[in-house]
Every structure is written in structure tokens, then in C-alpha cells.
Amino acid sequence: MREFQYVANATRVVFGEGAVSKVIDEVRRFGASRALILSTPFQRTDAEALAQQIAPLAVGVFAGATMHTPVDVTKEALLLFDALSADCIIALGGGSTIGLGKAMAYRNDAPQLVVATTYAGSEVTPILGQTENGIKTTVRAASILPETVIYDPVLTYSLPVEMSITSGLNAMAHAIEGLYVQERNPITSMMALEGVSALKSSLPAIVANPGDREARSGALYGSWLCGVVLGTVGMALHHKLCHVLGGSFNLPHADTHAILLPHTVAYTEKAIPELLAPVASLFAAKTAASGLYDFAAGLGAPLRLRDLGVSESNLEHATQIATTNPYWNPRPLEPAAIRDLLQGALEGVRPA
Ligand code: NAD
Numbered sequence: 001m002r003e004f005q006y007v008a009n010a011t012r013v014v015f016g017e018g019a020v021s022k023v024i025d026e027v028r029r030f031g032a033s034r035a036l037i038l039s040t041p042f043q044r045t046d047a048e049a050l051a052q053q054i055a056p057l058a059v060g061v062f063a064g065a066t067m068h069t070p071v072d073v074t075k076e077a078l079l080l081f082d083a084l085s086a087d088c089i090i091a092l093g094g095g096s097t098i099g100l101g102k103a104m105a106y107r108n109d110a111p112q113l114v115v116a117t118t119y120a121g122s123e124v125t126p127i128l129g130q131t132e133n134g135i136k137t138t139v140r141a142a143s144i145l146p147e148t149v150i151y152d153p154v155l156t157y158s159l160p161v162e163m164s165i166t167s168g169l170n171a172m173a174h175a176i177e178g179l180y181v182q183e184r185n186p187i188t189s190m191m192a193l194e195g196v197s198a199l200k201s202s203l204p205a206i207v208a209n210p211g212d213r214e215a216r217s218g219a220l221y222g223s224w225l226c227g228v229v230l231g232t233v234g235m236a237l238h239h240k241l242c243h244v245l246g247g248s249f250n251l252p253h254a255d256t257h258a259i260l261l262p263h264t265v266a267y268t269e270k271a272i273p274e275l276l277a278p279v280a281s282l283f284a285a286k287t288a289a290s291g292l293y294d295f296a297a298g299l300g301a302p303l304r305l306r307d308l309g310v311s312e313s314n315l316e317h318a319t320q321i322a323t324t325n326p327y328w329n330p331r332p333l334e335p336a337a338i339r340d341l342l343q344g345a346l347e348g349v350r351p352a
Contacts, residue, residue, distance in 0.1 A: 004185035009231050011124050012148045013224065017213070019152040020115055023090065024054050026148050030111040032088035034059045036081050038100050039092050040066065043117070046155075047092050050115070059084045062100075065091075067253065069099035069130040078104055086110070091146070094118030094167070095253065102128045102144045112146035117156055119167040119199075119219060120254065121174055121227020123149045129243075136247040145231070151224060153216040161210050164219065165299045166254035168203045171223040172196050173238055173257045174230035176265060176288070180275045180330050183233040191225045193278055198222030200282060200295065207299055237329040238264035241342075244322045251308050258301045259308070259348070262293035263341050266351035271331035289351040303348035315342045 012029075014022050027035050035058050039047035044063035051058035062077045077100060081089075091101035092115045099122060101112045106128055114123040126145035129138045159167070175192035178184060199222035205215035241264060242256045266289035269276045276288035283291025297303060310318075319339045326333045344351065 001186070005183070006185045006187050007232070009124065009126060009145055009228070011146060013124075013151065014148065015151040015221070015224070017152065017154055017217070019150050020050070020155060022150060023050065023113065023115065024057060026113050026150065027054065027057050027088060027090070030088050030113070030147065032111060033057060034085060034087045035090045035113075036077075036084060036086035036088075037061045037090045037092060038065055038077065038097050039063045040097055043093050043097070050090070050092055058090070059086050065093065065097040065100040067096050068136055068247075069096070069103050069128065071103070071130055071132040074100060074103040074107070074130070078107060081108065081110070088113065090115065091123075092117065095120035095122040098122040098146070099128065099130070101146065103130050105146075106139065106141060106144050109143050111148075113148045113150065114146045115150045115152065115155065116220075116223075118159060118163065118254075119171040119223035119226075121171050121223055121230055124224065124227040125231030127231065136243070138243075149224075151220050153213065153220050156216050156220055157211055159210075161207055162300075163254065164206050164210070165203060165296075165301045166252075166258040168199045168206075168219055168223065169258035169261060169296060169301060170254040171226035172199055172292075173242075173261045175226040176261070176276070176279060176292075177236050177238045178226075178229035178233045179279070180268060180272050181234045181236050182328055184275075185233070188229045188232050192229045193282070195222045195225030195229065196279065197282055198225070203299055234327070236327050237268060237331075237333065240327045240329075241318075241322050241338075245305070245310070245318055248318065248321060249308075249310055249314060251305075251310070255302050255308055256305075258296060259303060259305055260345050262289045262296065262351050263345045265289040265292055266344075267337065267341050268329060268331050275330075287351075293350050297350075305342070305346045306348075310346060312343075312346065315339060315346065318342055
């Protein structure tokens with residue numbers, strides 16, 4: 001066995017149908033009594049309902065969370081937090097809302113309780129991506145990692161099927177990249193394969209019936225494991241490309257991951273087929289890349305960057321920024337091959 005180091009991130013996880021009813025207990029566990037609840041504008045009603053449910057522990061709702069965690073929004077939320085003398089944060093939602101809670105805790109170290117409602121996995125990572133003056137930067141810090149996460153599958157019944165698919169593939173991308181990054185280790189690789197396997201069986205069942213209880217539980221369980229992998233080990237080409245494309249062309253986060261995954265895997269798999277063989281075998285495919293592509297196509301996932309508004313004229317610029325200050329990758333970044341990768345993703349071609 002190769003040498004490895006493993007450091008576990010300490011997050012308390014409360015999982016189960018109806019687990020949202022434990023919010024009061026979890027806030028008290030912090031020794032807190034004045035929670036500010038965060039959400040996107042879309043989930044404001046849910047946030048307000050939660051505030052009523054836990055009254056008098058909630059002192060307010062800030063429903064201004066938005067994609068890419070703009071620093072201006074964080075400042076606005078921090079002003080409200082202080083004005084209300086709040087003493088903890090409850091983030092109810094997906095990666096955008098969780099990102100806001102993390103950005104606040106990064107600045108004021110408030111304890112965070114996350115009630116996760118997508119499969120993005122951000123709730124179990126000490127990573128924050130935030131945007132200021134149009135530039136997205138990423139920071140890692142202990143204060144960013146939420147202390148407690150509640151996973152209640154019932155809250156994901158309302159996640160539209162299209163988003164369930166792309167968010168689930170976003171989760172898979174964390175795990176699959178975790179199988180070949182430099183910091184990989186036997187524990188995270190075990191979690192990665194279990195996470196991908198849970199999502200592989202759950203996502204088709206959700207497409208068939210969005211209210212399938214077992215499938216919703218399985219997908220949330222899988223997304224937790226995949227998020228833990230992302231938060232424990234590093235990232236490589238796939239996340240770098242998604243970051244570059246998402247940031248430069250303002251693309252939807254989960255769709256970008258879903259489209260690029262088979263292509264980035266095909267690129268890297270050539271260098272480390274043995275590390276991705278368990279994924280190929282899980283999908284009963286010759287290669288992990290073709291297995292992932294066929295799986296995504298079978299779910300009805302978006303396949304073409306072109307459908308997100310990317311055009312051929314963007315690819316040169318994208319290649320240039322992707323290959324400048326690249327993350328480490330098992331197959332080094334060759335500009336001409338990266339350009340080809342992006343061309344394949346633009347057209348949604350099945351990787352060879
Ligand atoms: P999101 O949080 O932007 O949610 C998309 C939309 O779906 C929002 O309007 C939201 O309110 C709504 N929604 C969420 N859950 C719902 C539900 N159960 N039912 C109905 N609607 C629901 O999407 P996301 O993909 O979860 O998050 C994307 C963001 O997270 C990006 O900014 C990305 O950079 C970040 N992210 C960060 C990390 C990290 O570790 N730092 C990891 C993954 C993603």
C-alpha cells in the first residue's frame with residue numbers, strides 16, 4: 001500500500017426522515033439561542049416556516065443567498081446578524097446558501113448548522129468560494145467547516161428532477177476526482193466508491209419517481225459521502241475546469257459539472273486506468289468515462305456545453321485560463337488535448 005496521510009474533518013451529522021425536527025436540539029447543543037436563518041429568495045417561505053417552527057430560537061431570516069457567494073451579500077447578512085445580536089447561523093438550502101453561511105462564519109466564527117437540500121456536498125467541506133469585483137477565489141479554513149449538518153430526505157422531494165440529476169452528478173464528480181488526486185487514501189477512496197454507488201442506484205429511481213423515499217435517502221447519503229471526499233482530499237483537472245468555465249462564462253454550477261465529468265475522466269483515465277477501474281466496473285463499462293457518459297445520457301442529463309451558452313469562440317480563452325496555474329493532475333495538462341476535451345464537451349460527444 002502506498003504511503004498516505006488522513007485527517008478527518010469533524011462535522012456532526014444527523015440523518016433521517018423528519019430529522020429537520022431536530023433543529024432546536026442542535027441549536028441548543030451549540031449553547032446558542034438566537035439563530036439567523038439563511039436561504040435563497042426561492043426558499044424564503046421554507047426558511048420562514050422553519051423560523052416559526054423553532055420560535056423563539058430564530059431571531060430572523062436573511063433570504064438573499066445567491067450563486068458564487070458575492071462578498072457584498074455576505075456583508076449585508078453580517079450587518080443583520082449583528083443588528084439582531086444573533087449567535088448562530090442556520091443555512092437551509094444548497095451550495096449557494098451554505099456558501100453564504102460559510103462566508104459569514106469565516107469572518108465572525110459563528111457556529112453553523114446546515115440543513116442541506118441539494119446534493120452539492122458543500123456542507124461537509126472547509127472550502128469557501130467567494131466573489132469580489134468579478135473575481136472568484138477559494139479559501140480553506142477550519143472556521144468555514146459547518147459544525148453540524150442535518151440531512152432530511154423529505155426536504156429533497158421538492159428538488160426538481162433536472163436539478164436532482166445534475167446535483168447528483170456534481171456529487172459523483174467530487175468522489176471520482178478523489179480517487180486519483182495526490183492526497184487520496186484508502187478511507188476516502190472507500191467513501192468515494194460507496195457514494196458513487198449509492199447515487200448510481202438512486203438517481204434513476206428518482207427520475208422514475210421523484211417521491212421515491214428510498215431513492216431520496218440513498219441519494220442524500222451518497223452526496224454526503226462524496227462531499228466528505230471533496231472536503232478531505234484535494235481537487236484536480238475536473239474541478240479546475242468547472243471553476244474556470246463557471247467563473248468566466250457564468251455557467252450554472254451543477255450543469256457544468258454534469259457535462260464535463262465524462263470528458264475530464266476520459267482525459268485523466270488514460271494515465272491512471274487502474275485507479276478508475278472500480279468506477280468502470282460499477283457502471284459495467286469498458287472505461288469509467290464511457291460508463292459515466294452513458295449513465296448521464298440515460299438520466300436525461302444535459303450533455304452539451306453549447307446548451308449552456310458556450311460557443312466555439314470561447315474555447316481558446318477557456319483552454320488558456322485552465323492551463324495557467326493548473327491544479328496537479330495525474331495526466332499533465334496539455335493545451336491541445338484540453339482544447340479537444342472542451343470541444344467534445346461543447347458538442348456532447350461520447351468520449352472514445
Ligand atoms: P443552489 O444552492 O444554487 O440551489 C439552486 C436553486 O435550487 C436555488 O434557487 C435553491 O433555493 C433551490 N433549491 C435548493 N434545494 C431545493 C429543494 N430541495 N427544493 C427546491 N428547490 C431547491 O445549488 P447547488 O448546486 O446546491 O449549489 C451551487 C453552489 O455551491 C455554487 O456556487 C458552488 O460553487 C457551491 N459549491 C461549493 C462547494 C464547496 O465545497 N465550497 C461544493 C459544492 C458546491
